[in-house]
Amino acid sequence: MxxxxxxxxxxxxxxxxxxxxxxxxxxxxxxxxxxxxxxxxxxxxxxxxxxxxxxxxxxxxxxxxxxxxGFFDLHVHSPQLTTVAIYGEQLLGWLNTIIPEEEAYKDPEVASNRADLFIREALRNGTTTMAVYGSWAKESVDALFKKADSLNMRLVAGKVMADRNMPEGISLTSPDQDYEDCSSLIETWHGKGRLSYAVTPRFAISCTREDMKVASRLISEHHDVYFQTHLSENPKEVEFTLELFPECKSYLEVYDSFGLLGKRSIFGHCIHLEDKDFKRVAETGSILCPNPPSNFFLGSGLFKFENAKNRNVRVALGTDFGAGNTLSMLSSMENAYKMAQLQGYSLSPWEAFYYATLGGAKALSIDDRIGxxxxxxxxxxxxxxxxxxxxxxxxxxxxxxxxxxxxxxxxxxxxxxxxxxxxxxxxxxxxxxxxxx
Ligand SMILES: [Zn+2]
The missing domain is CATH 2.30.40.10 (Urease, subunit C, domain 1)
Known part of the structure; x- marks a missing residue:
């Protein structure tokens, strides 16, 4: 018994x-x-x-x-253990400094040791469910799933897809390779125990149209996988994205044009969205995931909590570790409160704890099981x-x-x-x- x-x-x-x-x-x-x-x-x-x-x-x-x-951290990067708290520039410059670290994760032993440290550190902070970006190397995600499975922990994770615009010396994957790697990870891990896969283009800047089509294809072939990516984090990032996709009027429209919005799609940051974007997000049931510690660290801007509330948009919360200099969701809630205060909105403790607990479960559509x-x-x-x-x-x-x-x-x-x-x-x-x- x-x-x-x-x-x-x-x-x-x-x-x-x-x-x-x-x-x-x-x-x-x-x-x-x-x-x-x-x-x-x-x-x-x-x-x-x-x-x-x-x-x-x-x-x-x-x-x-x-x-x-248990807390939900729905936007976090496992390969940034050695690059957290690195002094530097705003988003695009900072990425050039930290992305090369991800190369190390192609070694399964490195990936395994670091997955262990990363997950232990999350649990030490009270986080029991995460949506994680691995590195471009499939091994990084294999190691995370293995570790989470051994603890019977809930984990959503995906390898980042990136076939262009990465710092010099970084191994770029091809759309074919991304399709093969993601399909294999989905087959091995998705639905096993408490694990789920998320199709994870790093962001529109790093993915050609062919790679975006691969993301779209993976979602249509596996209807219950999640989708996660970055959206509208930094003004220069938004500008560069629209140069790469001139046919789109907004950053959100880039993902929308590939059919990537929906109830299982989690968009990280979403700081520079306009009202029409909030409307579209609400229509499609997509999830916005602000990451206040990161947004302050990189000086990216302030998520509009009040707009999201007024539009009845689904919101979860993350740390965006390692641009977020913490894996503590309590610290993320603290920073969310300060972020809202800067906009004349007082985020209640109930709203903050909702984002980090039941709201996270609702974002993943598993609130019948957890939260x-x-x-x-x-x-x-x-x-x-x-x-x-x-x-x-x-x-x-x-x-x-x-x-x-x-x-x-x-x-x-x-x-x-x-x-x-x-x-x-x-x-x-x-x-x-x-x-x-
Ligand atoms: Zn991120």
Whole structure:
């Protein structure tokens, strides 16, 4: 019989999109999350559930902590481990500095060692689901899927397609090679356990029309794969894209013209979109994924959260590590708040946590399986420590409401507040475990 575990602590989750629905937040000061066989059996107040737990239930008490659904980082680059925090220019110049690093990933041993470090680091930050850009080398994505599968972790990933405009000395792939590599990765990994493939042109600048057609063909041949790429990040990037595709009136139209918009398409950044683009995104159900840490680091601009809200556009959140100088979704939420403030819009903690939890699940169309603590959902969750640092402890003692508690985590927290991370009910990270234990 599978072991049943009652996780006791404060519990927080969202039941719907707080931009649309009021009263969609549940916060239990002293709750029980009952987990069995990797799934959530029930949640409720401790004083009600403790007396009716199944026989031989193990009770784990997470003192001074809030349990939240595992975080979703829906835009992140695995091969940028050694190039995070590199001083430099804005987007196009910065890419010339960091892309050469991706060559190393054609060596399966390098790819495997770094996939291990990358995924461990994400879990240390409480991220349990990611949409990852690998390098151009198929081996980088093989290694990521292998590692995630060994942990039974949810992962969406794809190798970047790029057949032009890469820095000198970089191996360019051809459209035929991209088709072959992606097809083989899809066949091996897509739908295996908790893994999914995303067709991943790096961006329109790096792909010829033939390569874009390959992306389109892969999507039509495999209807349930995802699609991810960059869109409208930096003004010079937008300008160059329109020079390469003069038949298109906007950057969004480039992808639209190849049939690449839709409910499984995730567009990273989307900073310099116009109103008509937001309208088209809403019509097609496409997903916008701002990455505030990266957008500040590269000086790319400010995502229009309020426009997205008014247009009822599907939004998720990412870090865009390594242009984002963090793998912490709490830091990404903090930066999202500051980004919105600069535009006169106060992003509520509920909206921020929605983007990083249930909103991420909805973006991937898997909110029937994950994203909050409803019974039957997969038990991916994070234990956030209210006493992680002296300042956080002091501030939490003076918290005025559940919204205040969550806002303090968002503004003062990062990997230090993540005490434990659970994937499908199993602990995959304990902050306080020593390496040599
Ligand atoms: Zn990116």
């Amino acid at each position: 599978a072991l049943t575990v009652a996780h006791r602590g404060s519990l927080f989750h969202l039941l719907a999109d707080p931009r649309i629905k009021k009263d969609c937040v549940e916060f239990l000061e002293d709750g029980i999350l009952l987990v069995s066989d990797g799934a959530i059996m029930s949640m409720g107040p401790a004083n009600e559930l403790l007396g009716q737990l199944p026989a031989e239930t193990e009770v784990v008490y997470h003192h001074d902590a809030v349990l939240v659904p 909050n603590f409803l019974p039957g959902k997969e038990a991916d969750f994070v234990v956030l420590d209210k006493k992680a640092t002296p300042l956080i402890e002091w501030r939490m003692e003076h918290a005025r409401s559940p919204a205040d508690v969550m806002f303090v985590f968002m503004m003062l927290g990062d990997d230090r507040v993540v005490r434990s991370t659970y994937v499908a009910g199993q602990a995959v990270h304990h902050r306080d475990d020593r390496k040599d234990d």
